[in-house]
Amino acid sequence: MLSIKNLQVSVEDKPILRGLNLEVNPGEIHAIMGPNGSGKSTLAHVLAGREGYRIDGGSAYYKGINLLELAPEIRAREGMFLAFQYPIEIPGVNNTSFLKKALNEIRKHRGEEELDAIDFLDLIKKQMKLVEMKEDLLKRPVNQGFSGGEKKRNEILQMAVLNPLLAILDETDSGLDIDALRIVAGGVNKLRTKDNAFVVITHYQRLLDYIVPDFVHVLSNGQIIKSGNKDLALELEERGYDWLLDKAETRD
């Protein structure tokens, strides 16, 4: 589904990703861990199509399409979703009408009929239960006046409504208390099917107690330096990153 080969990306002439490889297949959950500044969020943003990054080399294909040539909105319509680490507050744009607009853009792209207000409300109310979100948040502007936890739940709500094929969760666990973490992870688990895939970017092993990954990758200095199964995350929890980083340096 997602095939990243030797991806090299820089920001303002500073190399951030230095030859990253990643293969994600339908039904899989991949966790990407790594210390601060290793390039985790850059990877998420580049995959979603944010401006301000220079691609220096390599490729990223999604469903066989060259991802790096697509506008962000086309990536979304093709079934990609990024849950933001810092969801943006958008004053004046109503949360519900924004999400309805987004869903209908995606449905139009797929050749499906647009949902009217009533069907959409049914759908969103159903999905809100999944993330245990208060209904009055629907009436507010996007993320405005939301607590940190509410913003993250709103991301998962959007994911549930838009029903992506490939979801990238960028440090969705940061700033969440344990209850919120459980709710967010529960949402992800309920959305999981054999056809979709998740890339879960996280700094801590904690989230992976709730979202059990098939693969764990350690990103350091713009490269994946080690991959393994969920036990790798536990090992990292116990030993930290240093033993891996030392090894990577000696290998250089």
Next chain:
Amino acid sequence: MESSQNQFSEWLNKQIHSSNSGAFALSPELRATSLSVLDAGVFPNRKNEEWRYTPLREILSQSPVLADKTQINPALIAAFKEAVPNALHLVFVDGEFSNEFSGSISALDKTGLTIEHISTLHGESRKRAEDTIRQSSLSDDNIFQHISLGLSRSGLFIEIQKNHEVDRIVHILHLSTKSESRNFSNPVHVVRVSENSHMQLLEQYASIDAGKALSVPAVYIEVADGAGLDHFKIGLESNQSDHVSNTVVQVASSGVYKSHQYLLGSRLTRANLEVIFSGAGAQASLRGIYLGNADQHLDIRTFMDHAFPHCSSDQHFRGIMNDQSRGVFNGMVLVRRDAQKTDALQSNKNLLLSREARVDTKPQLEIYADDVKCAHGATVGELDKDALFYLQSRGIEKAEAKLMLTRAFAAEITQEIEIETLRSYVQDRISNLLDGVHASNV
């Protein structure tokens, strides 16, 4: 002064000495001062700090006309009434009151409302109307006020008795029709809201069939003790029209004045709004949007005069400028020595949608009291790139995302309009203007 600039002055001079002087609305005593100002004929220029950014060349180089009675298709008028369908509509066509299109007006109806022509006022009511004007001294006593006061032939006196709530919105609609030269219109309206009463007023300016206008209205308002006025102004005149208005509002003890101004039309608009607190505990909230396309020049000046203690004012003005349009916000909050416990806020935010668009913003605070809470600020910028990306990342096209964010920028002001039909009317007008904006930019 260049000769091309004299055209308007010369035309005004002819009006002053017109034989038909009986038709003027205000008393000779009140007009006398104004006529002497007009005789001197000094228009503000760029050296005048209050008018620095307002180009008057076009206005001064043309002679407008006093339109003859024009026939209008009533169906065309209906569209302008839809903002407030159940209002008392008071329609002026090319500066003249239209009985045909207006609701009936009378001195003191059973709801406590008086609406009369200023030109036919007499006795006590004339005195009250003219007293309101006399007490309304502008900090910027510009010549345009005197064009209204000295030469006006039309205008309304609107008064609500004590302890009344006017259940119908009063809608003053000024329309200009098609003509070779610009139709001159310089009404004077006086609005008095008596003790503990409340009313809603919509002042609207628009063109029919791309009619051209030079509008120079002056509006004088008194909000008495414990009274309230919600005052809306919508400018939708054609792009060959110019509009220079002066509005002076006095708010007495515990009175509440709310103003919304939406400057969406005309080639040039200069809207002066001065609010003077004349008693303690009064409140004012001023809102406004100016939205320009092509080479429009939209210019708001506010003057907020805190002379009494325990008064509060808050101002939120937003500019959306596209193409080569230019916006100006010049706002002054003056807190005088006795105005302790003043709470004053002034904010001006501007969105530039094109590289050639321009905004000059000048928020000013002058404080002479020591126990006050005052804040002001201004921003000029582009759309938030992070918000744009966020919307795009959810499947919304960039152009559409820009439109959503621009509408949202305006909606933060318009959502405060409590009258639902009026709110959607304004929001629809803004949306239509923005559709044009973004179609041209994509």
